[in-house]
Amino acid sequence: MKLNLDSLDRRRFLRGAGVALALPVFGSTSNWTAIASAGASAGVPETSGQSGANGDSPRDVKRLACFYFPDGVPMPLAEDPAYQDWSWFPHGNGTDFTFTKCMEVFQPLRNQITVLSGFSHPDVRQVHGHSNADQFLTAAATGSDGPYKNSISLDQVYANHIGDQTRFSSLVLSTDGGTGTPRGTHTMSFSRTGRAIPAEHRPKRVFDMLFVKRDADAARRLALSKSALDDLLADAKSLRRDLSGDDRERLDEYLDSVRQAEQRVEKAKRWINTPLPNVETGDLDLDVSPEDPQRYVQTMFELIYLAFRTDSTRVATYQIGRENAFGISDRLARAVGFNLAHALSHETKQPGGWERFSTYCGFLNREFYRFASRLQETPEPAGEGTMLDNTLLLLGSASSAFHLSQNYPVVLAGGKAMGFKHGQFLNYAGSDAVGGLFDGVPEPWMKEPAKDDQPLTKVFVTMLQQLGLETESFAGRTGGLSELV
Template sequence: MANLLFRRDPMSRRSVLRGMGATIALPFLNAMAPTARAAQSQAQAFPVRMGVVFMPNGVHPQRWTPEGAGHDFKLSPILQPLEKHRGDINVLTNLGHHNCREGDGHYAKTANWLTGTPIAKTTGKDLRCGVSMDQFFAREMGHHTRFPSLEMGTEPVMTGVDFNVNYTMLYGSHISWRTPTTPLPPEINPRFVFDRLFRENADQRKASAMENKSVLDLVLSDAKSLRGRVGQEDQQRLDEYLESIRSVEQRIEADIARVAKGDNLDPLAQEELARLDKRIAAAMKDKSDPGGRLRLDHTEHSRLMLDLMTLAFWSDSTRVSSFMFGWAVSSKSFTFLPGVNHSHHENSHHENHADKLEQYQKICTWHVEQFSYLMDRMKSIKEGEGTLLDNTMLLFGSSMRDGNAHDPRNLPLVLAGGGNAGVKTGQHLVAEKDTPMCNLFLSMLQGAGMNVKEFGDSAGVLKGLTA
């Protein structure tokens, strides 16, 4: 602990707890301030983060847009789960991607959702899209953290060709692009993400020592030493942070155990239980996904990933992260929702049939509920006089207005948080028709402190978003 504690000099912002192959970054503590009597604004002491949450297959278009504009608006049926957060959100209307209008199906709208650029039509070779907004941020700011960015999802990367539209399915599995030809695949296993954030390289530890020990147990001695040498407020903040890590870790282990037992699984999956159990064990040991879908409860799977995004930001392990609820043509079953008896993709192609539209609305509302959960988590974490959400610009939405029409105009979008980045919240922001979504990206990048004048096909910042 000698490297962590100083009598006069501040503790490094990147200080960590270590023990037997585990590494846990620390949240911001008062002991990290330049001096005990520093007059520096607390808002300036915390970094700005950027999170992106992607929902596939569009939304029920008549049940998305709020009534009214500005601060005087009424949330739509799908957005009702955000009512308690209305003061922390911007519902954005009339933003879209002109360069995404060409090309059939979902692929030409999903891969470029964060780039605003056209994609090269290909069945596998010569992938080309653009640098995504999150990776543009990571390229400039990623050196401040252990990981430049963190990409997560719930469904594996799809390969092969969709011959209905003659696009490689790789385009539908990625929203983050490090270069125009280098997509970053999302990690779908919460255990792998957790280990990446809080455990060192498997080759540098003894597997037997790690098998049955919590990561917190491994750093316990270091944590106790630190706790005894910081103030009471820092002690409370540290306790809350470590308890959040413990909670996520326990939920991951419980979900793995549930999968092994076969609770609540589709009957067709029962025969695969033994094989699935072996695959999970192999994945834990070899740190590689065997290629099958994880048989996890979709709500808990999604929330684990959103909790991991929260922990990654809180620990300053990264300052930018993306999460995909599903790939572009996700056929994820939502029969766990009352009244839903079709997959997500099938319901999105509703052809204006009332029964499918009703199911489609329920699926869209479920996604908004999970986003509301993420806001709950970030708002529960105090940072100075504000919260983690105040220091995070959190974008949620889909790459199409309506899954039935595949239209990239007037996209369904919500931007939450970001108050300490200059974002004005609590409004339904109605832009001019066909305003480039890249105007939003430019505003977010500038709010995060980047000296950038344009992004994609931006025509300036998004009017009315920032102070």
């Protein structure tokens, strides 16, 4: 039998790792599918065109999770004594490369990981890196001042494609919560209209949303929702008549929201009869805050793991920190004994500065690694291989050295079942990447780039293609990156 998993072992494993999934002892394959996939099958009417969400055949599940960290990475110059150990980027090229101390934690998963250098989004290469977290997943020309317009993010492109197969189309998290401001985003995810999707920062809310039933009579409420939404739409239209141009645009956010809510009602109707996955909190501390930085970050990663594990969603983003040191996420540096994260990127000139900055980045790498190996150690529920094989992970930042918005540090992991070839360092920046200590005016970000980066959209296009979308372009840029597959 294909799914000859020892359920007792699996339960023990889950408990040991901090969470107890209340798994029944499975009698048959189909049973397992019905329960573990949490509603992707039983009781849910199939919509036409969907496949693989039901039945006895292994499900073809593809997941995407994206992570962002602010303020760039340490890039001491080759002649700097700190270069060998404390650079973020590995040394070498292709399959012949070595991780530095900053990244050595990845070594056990070397064959599941690709590190990229020399990629960035072309429209904002000369905009200060601190303004660019907004466009990391969107590649929009978000600019440095004036009117602001963003566009749909990578995760939401995929969520729009796959989102109706799970209870939640995507999970949007950040340490700082909410939307933040234009060019100071607190979320990686942007909707079809380029609107920021507020990120959740409270583990408890995430958990409750995913696993705790909210209303006993939700079904009945859904039926009522339709008439309420129609009524609100009418109110909005009547108000709209009294408004002038710009105001109408603002109210259109409301109208859009009501319409999207109606769509959600339609979708939710399909899930309403499907029981929520039975997940116990176990040792998970859902009230943990960033004041306890390491546990907080781990908890956020763990929630994404659980959401994936129960097939509650297949798309997740987590912005680990916002740019430019405003907010609670700047204090995550306390996880490794420092005070403020952003300051570390500025203090590289001080004795031991590179090491401190690198140690902090190493902490982020370690938590990312922990998450990836958790997926690697978990067999794909009702599928083949491990969860990591079916989950594509992206970790990166929109600036490299001193907030220069070029040569983004990017790690791609997992997704082997989607055809990704790993174990390589795609070093497009070469040995002369801009790095080192800042030595004066004009600032690097203002200068004409000496060398053009590859558009990061190439990576995005290939990611989307391997995730199953038929697309040749992202954000208006055509072409993928063949080396990845």
